[in-house]
Amino acid sequence: MYKLSEGELSFESWVAKYRPLKNHITKYPDTSADFDQFETYGDEWEFIKTQDPHNVWTYIDGDSSSLLVQGTAYVNRISYYVCEVPWTDGPDETVVISVDNECVCFDEEREDNDGEFGDSACTICGGSGYATEYVD
Numbered sequence: 001m002y003k004l005s006e007g008e009l010s011f012e013s014w015v016a017k018y019r020p021l022k023n024h025i026t027k028y029p030d031t032s033a034d035f036d037q038f039e040t041y042g043d044e045w046e047f048i049k050t051q052d053p054h055n056v057w058t059y060i061d062g063d064s065s066s067l068l069v070q071g072t073a074y075v076n077r078i079s080y081y082v083c084e085v086p087w088t089d090g091p092d093e094t095v096v097i098s099v100d101n102e103c104v105c106f107d108e109e110r111e112d113n114d115g116e117f118g119d120s121a122c123t124i125c126g127g128s129g130y131a132t133e134y135v136d
Helices: 011-018 042-049
Strands: 056-061 065-070 077-082 094-102 130-134
Touching (some): 011 094, 042 077
Antiparallel strands (some): 056 065, 065 094, 094 130
16 A cells, blocks of 8 residues: 655545635536546636646646646646645645556566566456556
8 A cells, every 4th residue: 555755645635635626617517526627728728827826736647656746737747626725835745646556467577569567367457567556
């Protein structure tokens, strides 16, 4: 189980602390959440650009994790959140959504043509050699 480090928050703690807003541009009728992500293009991106950067968080796809980072990031961005409570200058906080760990079937010497290191029959990772762990 992933253990959060100093400066890292769980998604639930982040929601309670920063209070992300509902997306008022695109309606998501199938969601029960009180907030939504904003897209990286179109009217939603135009809205993000008008926000105080201290109220924006970027959902990014890292090398071996999915994270929320403070501000408006561009590299590896998936979407944005706008929050009621702004983050403050000082030590950065990061929200850890998920991390990819080596699966029990991982074998460095097993790399195939697709760059996968696992057993193709593995029901945990499907042969990639890495298993995604969602952080609570």
